[in-house]
Amino acid sequence: MSTSLSIKDLQVSIDDKLILKGLNLEVKPGEVHAIMGPNGSGKSTTAYALAGHPAYEVEGGEVWMDGVNLLELSPDERAQMGLFLCFQYPTAIPGISMANFLRTSYNAVKGEEGEDGKKKPIPIAEFRKKLLEKMDLLKMDKSFARRYLNEGFSGGEKKRAEILQMTLLEPKVAILDETDSGLDIDALRIVSEGVNSMLSSERAFIVITHYQRILDYIKPDYVHIMYDGQIILSGGPELALRLEEEGYDNIVKSITQNGNGGN
Amino acid sequence: MSVALTNTKQKDALLDAGVFSRADVETLSARLNEPDWLKSMRQTAWTVFEETPMPTTSDEAWRRTNIKKVKWNKFALNGSSSVKATQALADLPEAVQSALEGDYPASGRLVIANNQVVYLEISEAVASQGVIFTDLSTAVAEHPELVQKYLASEAVPPSNSKFAALSSALWQAGVFLYLPKGVEVEEPFQVAYVLDGPGSVSLPRTLIVGDQSSSATIIEEEISLSEHGQGLNVGVVEIYANADSQIRYVEVQRWGEDVYNFNVKRSVGQNDSNVIWETGQLGGRLTKTYFDSLLPGNGASMDFNGVYFLQGKQHLDTDCLIRHTGLYTNGDLLLHGALKDSSRSVFTGLIKIDPTGQQTNSYLKNENLLLDDTARADSIPSLEIDANDVRASHGATIGKIVEEYVFYLMSRGIPRNTAVRMVVEGFFYKVFDRMYNKRVKEKLFEAVSAKIGD
Numbered sequence: 001m002s003t004s005l006s007i008k009d010l011q012v013s014i015d016d017k018l019i020l021k022g023l024n025l026e027v028k029p030g031e032v033h034a035i036m037g038p039n040g041s042g043k044s045t046t047a048y049a050l051a052g053h054p055a056y057e058v059e060g061g062e063v064w065m066d067g068v069n070l071l072e073l074s075p076d077e078r079a080q081m082g083l084f085l086c087f088q089y090p091t092a093i094p095g096i097s098m099a100n101f102l103r104t105s106y107n108a109v110k111g112e113e114g115e116d117g118k119k120k121p122i123p124i125a126e127f128r129k130k131l132l133e134k135m136d137l138l139k140m141d142k143s144f145a146r147r148y149l150n151e152g153f154s155g156g157e158k159k160r161a162e163i164l165q166m167t168l169l170e171p172k173v174a175i176l177d178e179t180d181s182g183l184d185i186d187a188l189r190i191v192s193e194g195v196n197s198m199l200s201s202e203r204a205f206i207v208i209t210h211y212q213r214i215l216d217y218i219k220p221d222y223v224h225i226m227y228d229g230q231i232i233l234s235g236g237p238e239l240a241l242r243l244e245e246e247g248y249d250n251i252v253k254s255i256t257q258n259g260n261g262g263n
Numbered sequence: 264m265s266v267a268l269t270n271t272k273q274k275d276a277l278l279d280a281g282v283f284s285r286a287d288v289e290t291l292s293a294r295l296n297e298p299d300w301l302k303s304m305r306q307t308a309w310t311v312f313e314e315t316p317m318p319t320t321s322d323e324a325w326r327r328t329n330i331k332k333v334k335w336n337k338f339a340l341n342g343s344s345s346v347k348a349t350q351a352l353a354d355l356p357e358a359v360q361s362a363l364e365g366d367y368p369a370s371g372r373l374v375i376a377n378n379q380v381v382y383l384e385i386s387e388a389v390a391s392q393g394v395i396f397t398d399l400s401t402a403v404a405e406h407p408e409l410v411q412k413y414l415a416s417e418a419v420p421p422s423n424s425k426f427a428a429l430s431s432a433l434w435q436a437g438v439f440l441y442l443p444k445g446v447e448v449e450e451p452f453q454v455a456y457v458l459d460g461p462g463s464v465s466l467p468r469t470l471i472v473g474d475q476s477s478s479a480t481i482i483e484e485e486i487s488l489s490e491h492g493q494g495l496n497v498g499v500v501e502i503y504a505n506a507d508s509q510i511r512y513v514e515v516q517r518w519g520e521d522v523y524n525f526n527v528k529r530s531v532g533q534n535d536s537n538v539i540w541e542t543g544q545l546g547g548r549l550t551k552t553y554f555d556s557l558l559p560g561n562g563a564s565m566d567f568n569g570v571y572f573l574q575g576k577q578h579l580d581t582d583c584l585i586r587h588t589g590l591y592t593n594g595d596l597l598l599h600g601a602l603k604d605s606s607r608s609v610f611t612g613l614i615k616i617d618p619t620g621q622q623t624n625s626y627l628k629n630e631n632l633l634l635d636d637t638a639r640a641d642s643i644p645s646l647e648i649d650a651n652d653v654r655a656s657h658g659a660t661i662g663k664i665v666e667e668y669v670f671y672l673m674s675r676g677i678p679r680n681t682a683v684r685m686v687v688e689g690f691f692y693k694v695f696d697r698m699y700n701k702r703v704k705e706k707l708f709e710a711v712s713a714k715i716g717d
Contacts (some may be wrong), residue, residue: 051674054666080678093672095689101672104685109676150688165675242383 003064004029004204005083005173010061011229012042012049018059019045021229027173030201034215034240035208037226038248043208044088046226047177051085052078063217065173082172086162086179092107092150098161099145102168103127109169114136134167138194155182163194180214192217212244227252265678268315273315277425280335282464282495285309299716300411308421308431315425322448327609327641328551328580333523338495339431343461344377345488346405356457357381362484363453363514367702370450370537371396375456375479378435378465392446393477397466401439409441413472417530418501418557426525430468430499437468442477442508449481458485458522469500473508474535477631480511487519487546494522496701502530504538506560511539513703515710518546520575526552534562534589541698543707544571544579544600545714555584556594558620564593568697569635570707571598572714573606573638573650580609585627587653588622594625599694600689603637612644625655632690633663687715 005027012020019042021128026032037043049056050063052075065071070078093101106127110120122130135144138160150158159179176195180188195205195218206227207218215223215237223239224231228250232255243251275281288309293304320327334419346356351366355374370389373396380398389396395406399432402410408462415421423430438454441515447521471481487494496518510530518524524547530538540554556565571579585594600608610629631640642659664686672682691711 041321053670053674066313074679075670075674076678076682079674085674085675087671087674091667093668093671093686095692096685097692100470101685103677104677104681105672105675108678 002029003027004031005206008062008064010046010049012045012057012064013057013059013137014045014055020049021231023061023230025224025231027206028206029172029204029224030245032199032205032207032218032220033106034220034221034223035206035226035231036212036240036243038252039210041226042229043210043226044177047085047175047208049080050083050108050175051075057246062180063187065066079169084169084171085165085176086166086174086176088178088181090150090158090162092148092153094148094151097133097145098147098149099131100150100167102131102145105165106168114243131168134164137167138164139190140164156184156187159183159187159191160194167194169240170198170203173206175208178210180209180211184251188214188217215240218229225251270624272662274607275318276331276333276640277335279715280338282335282338282340283429283433290435297454298404298407300407301403304415305432308415308428308717309433311421312425312428313331315428318425322600323471324611325551325581327588328549328578330410330523330549330648331550337462338464339462340464341616342377342460342475344379344457344459346374346376346381346457346459348379348381348544350382356488358486358488358683359455359457360454360484364702368685370394370449371454372403372454373398373438373452373453374455374457375436375467376391377459377463378467379567380436386450389448392417393443394446394448395439395441396438396452399434399470406439406441409472410439410470411472411634414470415501418503418531419499421529423527426497427499427527429497430466430527432468434468434499435466437470438481438483440471440479440481442473442479444474445464445476447477447699448479451482454481454483456485456498457488458494458496458518459488459715461494461619465494465496465498467496467498471500471502471510471512473504473510475505476507477505480513480703482513482515482703484513485516485518485546487522490519492519492521494519496522496524496526497717498526501630502509502538504530504532504536506534506536509537509539511541511700513700514540514542514544515706516542516544516546516550517710518549520577522547524550524552526550527555528553528557529557530565531557531559532565533560536560536564538565540565540567540569540571541703541707542567543710544569544581545710547579548575549578549601550582551582553582553584555586557588558584558594559588560592561589562591563589565595567596567598569598570691570694570711571600571608572711573608574603574714575606577606578603579607581611583612583627585614585625587614587623587625588615589620591622592620593623594627596627596698597694598629599691600629600640600661601634602640602692603634605635607638608640610642610644610659613647614645614652614657615647616650616655620650621652623650623653623655625653626657627657628652630659630690631661632687633661634687653669677684684690684715688712
């Protein structure tokens with residue numbers, strides 16, 4: 001089986017401070033990986049670096065996807081390859097309507113190339129139908145499409161909007177960065193159902209989370225514990241439960257004292 | 264003129280250039296066979312023009328707009344135009360036709376090229392309701408009592424300023440729109456002022472009078488037939504909104520890149536009237552335009568939805584006054600501008616509330632988006648409040664494209680140039696979304712969008 005995403009010795013700094021210190025991860029189609037770790041361990045840095053945020057400086061390593069080193073691509077090219085980051089704090093942009101944004105994004109990622117090499121936009125009516133279907137699934141009000149992109153959205157609305165984008169763009173690799181944060185139980189259930197409806201043998205998920213809670217809804221195949229810019233321990237779903245019982249401090253202490261350096 | 268005055272007269276570059284003279288005033292009045300009251304009004308205005316010094320950077324209102332280097336002698340008053348008078352829209356130049364949107368309904372259309380009326384139409388249905396829409400000289404001949412009552416009176420008398428005095432003395436052609444009591448006109452009136460040929464001078468004058476409980480929209484387009492070639496425009500717009508009337512004045516300024524552009528646009532709103540300014544300022548080399556809203560009537564209100572987009576060496580100075588004199592008056596002004604290259608914008612906005620202007624609400628904001636490091640914007644909003652029971656606020660922002668916005672859009676597969684365009688358009692959409700008329704919104708959006716480029 002081929003690999004969806006292969007991260008090799010990734011080192012990333014921000015403001016000249018090294019945050020990721022050699023991250024390794026292999027993700028195959030159909031797999032759900034959870035990355036857990038205490039604050040400051042480098043979880044969100046991993047997400048941003050993979051998406052190509054300009055403030056995150058890659059100091060070394062490779063990230064392979066479909067035979068291409070993602071690190072050499074611009075953020076839009078990565079998205080067009082099938083990478084999707086569900087942001088922890090999605091940006092609100094004034095004056096851009098949700099509908100316009102979603103259609104433009106859809107055309108850029110999913111538009112089929114015509115004979116002239118340019119992507120053919122989806123007919124507006126067809127897109128609208130598709131959009132309303134997905135919004136219905138996420139229990140979003142129709143008026144949402146007319147609002148400005150994330151502007152004035154509640155925390156739950158923002159997360160739902162992120163999941164909506166994911167369901168439209170149908171990525172090969174989706175990274176969920178702390179998607180559970182700031183969600184009440186009902187919103188968490190709706191968002192998780194949205195994610196679960198996307199599970200497929202073609203698609204891989206990386207679920208980044210501080211708490212085990214979301215993993216009750218989205219079942220991981222693998223759980224990795226991140227600490228100080230590296231994955232220090234990998235295991236199955238039971239690892240998340242162990243974390244819940246013992247806490248990060250104890251697990252980190254036992255590993256670093258034993259000199260057991262991760263996977 | 265007294266000897267003493269002559270002796271103390273300062274050097275006046277515009278007067279000394281000889282582009283305009285008292286003889287021109289006399290010739291004009293004679294040519295148009297004007298009535299005595301108008302002849303005398305022009306003469307008086309000319310005297311005011313002579314006696315009013317040229318504004319310099321020592322004047323607060325002109326501190327950031329220097330016109331010292333303008334070569335006034337490049338301009339000539341009676342430049343001929345290639346646009347011939349016609350009764351068919353299709354005969355007009357492409358740019359004028361597209362501005363007038365022949366495919367859409369209009370209540371009337373008027374085209375003035377280099378001060379000559381070349382096209383005029385008014386819808387039969389609108390005219391039959393007593394609406395007057397014609398060029399200003401015809402209005403002087405056919406409706407002297409109305410024109411005399413309002414022209415250069417409370418809104419923009421010659422004493423307003425140097426350029427207002429020049430306009431009063433030498434306006435050549437213009438628009439007169441009169442709405443009788445209770446007449447609400449649905450479709451807009453469309454006007455195109457055209458500058459044609461290098462050195463051309465345009466002296467347009469627009470007079471709009473809305474009688475009690477009337478309403479209408481008027482769209483003025485300012486067009487140069489060629490992008491290059493120096494031109495001079497000195498224009499005045501007066502809007503008299505009587506009780507309970509609503510006047511929407513739209514300006515789409517697309518002068519060529521070498522045009523010097525000076526305007527005074529002022530409205531006077533009586534009880535419960537509403538004046539709405541909607542402007543897109545896109546062209547011109549150097550512009551100084553005043554948009555003043557006087558609100559003497561109780562319950563009078565004004566709205567202003569404006570955008571500008573500058574590039575190259577364009578300089579745009581917009582000066583807005585909202586003056587609250589009546590009780591419970593309302594003002595709401597939003598002006599957004601983007602600047603490329605080494606262009607420059609200046610915004611001065613004043614909310615002035617007189618002691619009588621109690622229970623007033625007023626809001627004024629100017630936002631600037633700098634698209635290049637070499638562009639510059641100055642924004643000076645201020646308040647002058649002499650009443651104690653009012654709400655007034657103002658704001659100004661000057662910033663660059665927010666890279667976080669661009670990254671977010673790119674992370675969704677949208678290429679950088681499209682992402683930047685979306686962010687810039689979004690910046691303007693905050694203003695467009697306040698525009699009630701879909702056609703106006705689309706017209707201004709397309710004009711701005713075309714200037715964003717790639």
